[in-house]
Amino acid sequence: MKLSTRVSALTPSTTLAITAKAKELRAQGHDVIGLGAGEPDFNTPQHIIDAAVQSMNEGHTKYTPAGGLAELKQSIIEKFKNDQDITYQPNEIIVCTGAKHALYTLFQVLLDEGDEVVIPTPYWVSYPEQVKLAGGNPVYIEGKESNDFKITPEQVEAAVSEKTKAIIINSPSNPTGSLYSAEELQKLGDVCLKHDLLIVSDEIYEKLIYGDAKHVSIAQLSNKLKEQTIIINGVSKSHSMTGWRIGYAAGNAEIVKAMTNLASHSTSNPTSLAQYGAIAAYDGTQEPVETMRQAFEERLNKVYEQLINIPGFSCVKPKGAFYLFPNVKEAAEKTGYSNVDEFVKALLDEEKVALVPGSGFGAPDNVRLSYATSLELIEEALTRVERFVKSKVNA
Known part of the structure; x- marks a missing residue:
């Protein structure tokens, strides 16, 4: 059956492709750290959940x-x-x-x-x-x-x-x-x-x-x-x-x-x-919003310094959202990869760290990583990234 032209023209999501690969590796028992999350790692505040439950109970x-x-x-x-x-x-x-x-x-x-x-x-x-x-x-x-x-x-x-x-x-x-x-x-x-x-x-x-x-x-x-x-x-x-x-x-x-x-x-x-x-x-109360914002800011300040010390990485420090978007073109070149997409794929295969290539965002020299996950996981992921880069450069 032939699909519509408008749907056939859609560009496949690089984000979903990396996510699918990370899930496949996890299913095989690998310790994969995914930094592609586009959502906060906090649960919805309880008073919001309670209000929804109450609305159902009230018909x-x-x-x-x-x-x-x-x-x-x-x-x-x-x-x-x-x-x-x-x-x-x-x-x-x-x-x-x-x-x-x-x-x-x-x-x-x-x-x-x-x-x-x-x-x-x-x-x-x-x-x-x-x-x-x-x-x-x-x-x-x-x-x-x-x-x-x-x-x-x-x-x-x-x-x-x-x-x-x-x-x-x-x-x-x-x-x-x-x-x-x-x-x-x-x-x-x-x-x-x-x-x-x-x-x-x-x-x-x-x-x-x-x-x-x-x-x-x-x-x-x-x-x-x-x-x-x-x-x-x-x-x-x-x-x-x-x-x-x-x-x-x-x-x-x-x-x-x-x-x-x-x-x-x-x-x-x-x-x-x-x-x-x-x-x-x-x-309702906006306290949970501020608590989450403060947690993200703390993570940003801690992991940003770790990130920019990775050889071949440079990054404009963000003022909002929960993403870092470093330029890693130099790192890809130093490690022998023809482009950043190949660098990201190898990083996932060898160090089990999932980043999102910037090509999906119209910026092929960059990668996106989310700090909407625990500080411990982010720090471990960046340690693996640094190890990956240094091992290739020094090889």
Whole structure:
């Protein structure tokens, strides 16, 4: 049977390929350390679990409105008011089955065949695939390592054509952990306003910020930028609720209405009990969020120094998220591998450490490793990586 052209054109996930290989080795009895996790290693806070259980016991197990419970929308509205001082109305919010589904639905209602979306590299692996599935064309601009992987207004200006419909801004970034300042966002926003580009602002890691850095949403900088921005967010990373699948989009009411109509024909509604859990996440204590953030910051500070001392590794220290994204091109060359993908494959085979090659993020000289796992495991993994590199260089 012939599959559809749109699905056949999808790029296989390098992340899933490495994960599958790591699982295969574990099944054979090998001591594999996987640093590919895109989720916190903390359990969901107990008060959220309790709220979901209570909702089931109270009979809230039926269909909900396609765009999400009114109570949850109100919790999201209050969150925006408290965190960014942005005011939204219920008809400007849609709750989806995860932030990924919010993005997918947005591109489906936004793009026609041949429309272009500007995507900075390195990018989260699903951005270009979702654009392509909606008939659009990704247009890549390089966030240079020398600029903390961030793009400039001049790059955006040069990338815009008459077909450009939108631009994606991910701050803090997956995979780099880079964070845009208010001044940087304002300058990017000015270019977007000039060319009437919709700004898709992915803020899923906004609660995981380190040092004296601050998260700024481009939508909070002016009313014009708010009107031009769709914010994508959710509770997966901030409240360790990845499996609950609750994300949302906030922005233009017409776009949100179209997204809601599409969702009504695809998912019917986000899972009812997960929505009640999300209400508790936003309305309840935020202490677990801060506890988790502090743990990640402690891990980052400890393992960063170990990482940059590995021969051939260099790394911009991230300001957010829970990933390190070192450039390992020199290490790959020194150890005799033709590219970083081959280096990563050999590392998994010989030292049983699973990293994610940067080629899947549009940055083939880098690897992504997550510190959303125990400090002991990360330190052991980096010890193995250093041993691997030194053994090859000294051979």
